[in-house]
Amino acid sequence: MYEKDGEKYFIVDSHMHFWDASRDNWVEGREQYAKGWIDCFFGYHQLAPPTTHWEWDKYLKVSADDLMRDVFEEGYVDKAIFQSTYLKYWYKNGFNTVEQNGAMLEAHPDKFIVNGRFDPRDGEAGLRQLEEDASRWNLKGVKVYTAEWHENGSRGWKLSDEESYPFLEKCRELGIRNIHAHKGPTIWPLNKDAFSMEDVDQAATDFPDLNFVIEHAGIPRIDDFAYMAVQEPNVYAGLSVVIGGLMHARPKFFAKVIGELLFWVGEDRLTFGSDYNIWTPKWQVEGFVDWQMPDDEAFADYPRLTTATKKKILGLNAAKLYGIDVPAECRLPEEPNIPQQQPGEQLLTESAAAGAGQA
Template sequence: MYEKDGEKYFIVDSHSHFWDASEENWVAGAEQYAKGWIDCFYGYHKLGPPSEQWDWQRFLKVSEEDFVRDVFDEGHVDVAIFQSTYLREWYRNGFNTVERNGSLLERYPERLILNGRWDPREGDAGLKQLEEDHKRYNFKGVKLYTAEWREGSRGWTLRDPEAMRFLEKTQELGIKNVHVHKGPTIWPLDKDAFDVRDVDTAATSFTELNFIVEHVGLPRIEDFCFMAVQEPNVYAGLSVVVGGLMYARPKFFAKVIGELMFWVGEDKMLYGGDYNIWTPKWQVEGLVDWQMPDDEQFTDYAKLTTDTKKKILGLNAARLYGIEVPAECQLGAATPTGDVEQPGEELVSGTAGL
């Protein structure tokens, strides 16, 4: 919990990792890709404040003690949601697997939520694995990586028939939240494989699922916004937006937040710290203090109220994941429900004066 100026904020970090990019975990013959991947992450890491930057060796693999200190003890995070990313083409034991994340879940069950993953190219074996993992961990969400390499394939889309089969299984199992990486590419993955345009097909086809678009489709912010405003079950995941832009690119950060506030709305934006690319402490404190600049170029963007920040930093994710929020951290009035008209809803109903 974070408190500032008498206001208490319940923090849900909707995008966190506990990865192993150590050199011992690199696949023989694919070392250049394993190193290139984590080097690219390290480049993003350097977009944070200099005082928060680590040396490269520490960045490769943090300990349990590091995680607990950085996220819970110092980072103000009440609940962190682990997002799994496998990358077995380059990392022998996987980069950030369900099993590795699950080792911490067993120790901190009240503070961690573990999401699974699936890849439609794995076929029936992948469906079976999803069922087995869900039976063990009772997933509330999954993380999808459409640009991941596999056996010569360099990506897939949510429109693929096999992906639709996996989405059907996800819905059948009662897993409600689908986090999809649709943002900046990481070398050596292909940028086009992260294109956001396949999300609307899936969101329209599976209205019982919530699609959290991680990194809001950056750099395709307009494509994301104009799609998300029409899909009531599409949400904006702010990982990378906060950590990568708030300090290093403040004007671009203001533009992105302004567009999201106008098109998507404060009830569908979820904070994600993206540990351990960045630590959450400076992001949480910075976002609580942040306000839309008074510059003329930002005058048509909404200011962020305290209630807005409380929603973004934790209450929205808590609603999607059924997390109990302490009374002192809740809003004075009830959080809007799905019955409240979303920004731009007139675009769907046809009543806009266009």
């Protein structure tokens, strides 16, 4: 929990990792990919305040004690959600698997939620594995990497692929409601186009009872994401990388991204994620609570962030998606149950009222 100026913030880190990029885990003959991947992550690490930077060797694999200190003891996080990322094409035991994360859950059951993963190119074996993981770890969400390389030679897939739908249907059957998809920032050697978000539009329409949390909000293609997400009420913007990668290093672009998301998508569909251990959560939580939209004409038409807005983004929105109990002192007052308008509906209402006045 974070407290500032008498306000208490319940923090849900909805996008974090416990990875193993150590040299011993590099696949022989594919070391250049394993090293290139973590080097790219380390480049993103430099976008944080210099006082938070680590040495490269430490970055390859943090200890469980490091994680607990950085995230919970110093980072203010109340509940953390692991997002699994396999990358077994160049990491022998996987980069960050359900099993790695599950071990932390078993050691600290009150601190973590573990998300699974699926890859439609795994076929029936993948469906069986998803069922096993859901049973063992009580999955409420999955993370998909549509640009991941596969042993069959494929370098990407789409949520809208015919082969993907049995996996989304299986998620529905198993009660897995939250589909987290990496869309936006390119990580070498994966292909940029395989991280594009056009497939989200169709999948979200066809599975309205699932929540599609688009991690990194498609940046830098923020306009494409915002215009798509406003049409799909079950699409959320995960702010991992948005806050960690932009708030300190690109403050004006950060203001644009947050402004567009608030204007089009709204404060109820944005979720915080530190992307640990690309970055630690402490400086992100502190900085975001203090942050205000610039008092500049270029940002005048963007919504202002209130304390309630920041509480929702930093934890309350993710808590609602995952059924996490929030302490009474961190909750917001109950809002009236007003039917949600469809995009553009308020414009039609205003136009009709204006026409009646003229008559």
